[in-house]
Amino acid sequence: MVKIHLLHENKSIECEPGLNLYEVLSREGFMDAPCGGTGLCGKCKVRIDSQEAIPVSETQAAFFTPEQIAAGWRLACLWEVKTDMTVELPQQFQMSNIISQGYMKEFVPDPSALLPGGGADAAQNCYGAAIDIGTTTVVASLVDLNSGREIESLACLNSQKVFGQDVISRIHYAASNPRGTEILQKTIIKDLKNLLNELCRRHDLIADNIYAVSVAANTTMIHLLAGINPEGMGKSPYTPAFQGALSLKGLDLGLPVSPYCDVYCLPTVSSFIGGDITAGVLACSLENANEKTLFIDIGTNGEIVLVDDERFCACSCAAGPALEGMNISCGVRATPGAIEDVFIAGDTVRYATIGNEAATGICGSGLLAAIAEMRRAGIIHKSGRLQAHPLVEVVDGKKRFMVDAGRSLYLTQQDIRQVQLAKGAILSGIYALLEAVGMKAAELHRVIVAGQFGAHLKAESLIGSGLLPAEWSEVISYAGNTSKSGALICLLSQPERAVIETLARNIEYLELSELEGYKDLFIKCMQF
Ligand code: FES
Incomplete structure (x- = not known):
């Protein structure tokens, strides 16, 4: 057996010699990548800490700068584990x-x-x-x-x-x-x-x-x-x-x-x-809410609960993985180095990254910020189509909006379609709930965004990208990981267990796919 020590994770993994490093890391839950270990996506970068020279193939070199290669960064899926080694995971796979x-x-x-x-x-x-x-x-x-x-x-x-x-x-x-x-x-x-x-x-x-x-x-x-x-x-x-x-x-x-x-x-x-x-x-504390409130947890599935007086109405919509930075050409999870905000001024793009680190890719909040700015600058048509613009390049006959040409970070037409699918799913879910309780968007007092996704998100991006109705720009707040908070409350209090069980019985579930006219609503909500 050989040992792989994971820097910053305080952990070592043992495996048979000869195994593929990506397979070992993904089996242990430390890595996953859209190409599944075939050397195509470049999302399995690790830094191999070694005194000895680490060979680099031509396929690998295409994914790294010369400085990264010199520092020992390689693709895990093209690496065979032969002896004990120390590996640094990229930021997006660090559990902290x-x-x-x-x-x-x-x-x-x-x-x-x-x-x-x-x-x-x-x-x-x-x-x-x-x-x-x-x-x-x-x-x-x-x-x-x-x-x-x-x-x-x-x-x-x-x-x-x-x-x-x-x-x-x-x-x-x-x-x-x-x-x-x-x-x-x-x-x-x-x-x-x-x-x-x-x-x-x-x-x-x-x-x-x-x-x-x-x-x-x-x-x-x-x-x-x-x-x-x-x-x-x-x-x-x-x-x-x-x-x-x-x-x-x-x-x-x-x-x-x-x-x-x-x-x-x-x-x-x-x-x-x-x-x-x-x-x-x-x-x-929505069981005591005396305001009309919408609670939304945006992830691969968007789950939404609308609270109106004593009434709780909920639905779930398949937003897809785009807003988590997956299935997007240059998408990454919301970790240091991820582009979280984008600004367009004339023919120039500026952006901010999480932790002010060198940009590694675009996370969900950066994606929505970019879309909001592209809409504002007229780079995306209402239908979602990319328009001719100095910031849009054509590569192999396909248009790309260049976020950072130097680092080869961009958004494709396909990426924008992925966001449209997420937008269509979430916005149609919201309108279906409002319709079900007979409420207008402007009547809502409070929108609570929970989950991993909300942490780096601006209200302007949620509204500007059209993911949430324009009337809500002043009422959005973020709540973080409320799932763990709820588990903690129930760990420590029997009366709160009774409260949550009553709540769960009182929430009406709306199955969107069974609603008449839902498909039309979905398609309408995909438009910017
Ligand atoms: S897993 Fe996609 S390049 Fe290695």
Whole structure:
């Protein structure tokens, strides 16, 4: 066996010599790339720390500057692991960049009621974990159950990604393989085990010190965690095997926790409105909202909840991966070096990157900012077509809007179409909800944007790109990872569990595909 030490991750991976470095890293959840390891996309860059000369092929050289080559940057998918090595991951795959914190309402923590024997036997070393399982990332927070204090959060990529990027492909995998559900369950349990073990190791705890776990996740992730086949959610009428909250035994799942530890899964509403969304609604205290409020979590799926007095109405729309920087020619996740804002003045483009680092690509917020600016400058037609302009180059007969010609960063017509699909899905979902409750866009008091995507986003970009209605420019706020916040609240309070379960029962789910005229609305909403 040989050892791969990951710089900055405090972790080493062992593997057989002769394996492909990209395959080892992606199997461990540290990397994923759109070309799947075929040397085409250039998204698997790693820095190999070695005293010896590292060969560089012509294919590799095309993806790097001479300085990067000199510093040891290479494509992982073209590298065979032969001996022990040290590897630095690119910023977008470093786990410290995953947003683990979000807005959390004030509440009174009282975990003792949730512990075996009222927590009497737990004495001093009494800890719990609040977990957010996303389709892409997993976050776990260690919490002191005596004080309610959150001690540390760790994150990793969801290793189920090798079975598909989105929930639909994982449902399909579970449904079409005899052991599919079991394999996916084992995969997520392994991620949770790694995170919990690492948290315990860092804080000198043992598994027996973990007395309670709460999990917020979308409905598919909860099914897979519980080992329940999600097949029914993969086809119309999209029926989950169960709805509501779920309580599991930590030891039955194979988690490194006390034998008394229960795992509370926050309640789901439907196949596509899960515990991550009810968590967000709870964390933002929307059960008490006396204002007309729209809560939206934008990711591969956009989940939207509209609150109007006592009424909660929700829908889910397939936004696709574009707004997460995927399936975009120069797209990257929102990590240092990603272009997060774009300005066009005449024939010049200026931009800002996360952390003011050298630009590595364009993340979702940069993408929307660029689209908003291109619309303003007349570079994109209402239909989405790129227009002739000094900033638009034609390469191999195809138009490209050049964001930074020196670094070869650009947006293609295809990239703009991807954003249009996301815009069509989200905006049509919003209008369908407004219609369902009989509300006009201008009547809304508050829009809360939750999730990884919102963190670097300007209201001007959301409005200017047409993703949200123009009337909302003054009412948008960002809430961060409210899924984890909701899990934390439910870890620490029995009364709040009752609140979220009532909330989940009260949320009406609107299935967009069954609405009359929905296709026309979608197409209309794709227009800029
Ligand atoms: S994985 Fe795409 S180039 Fe290596």
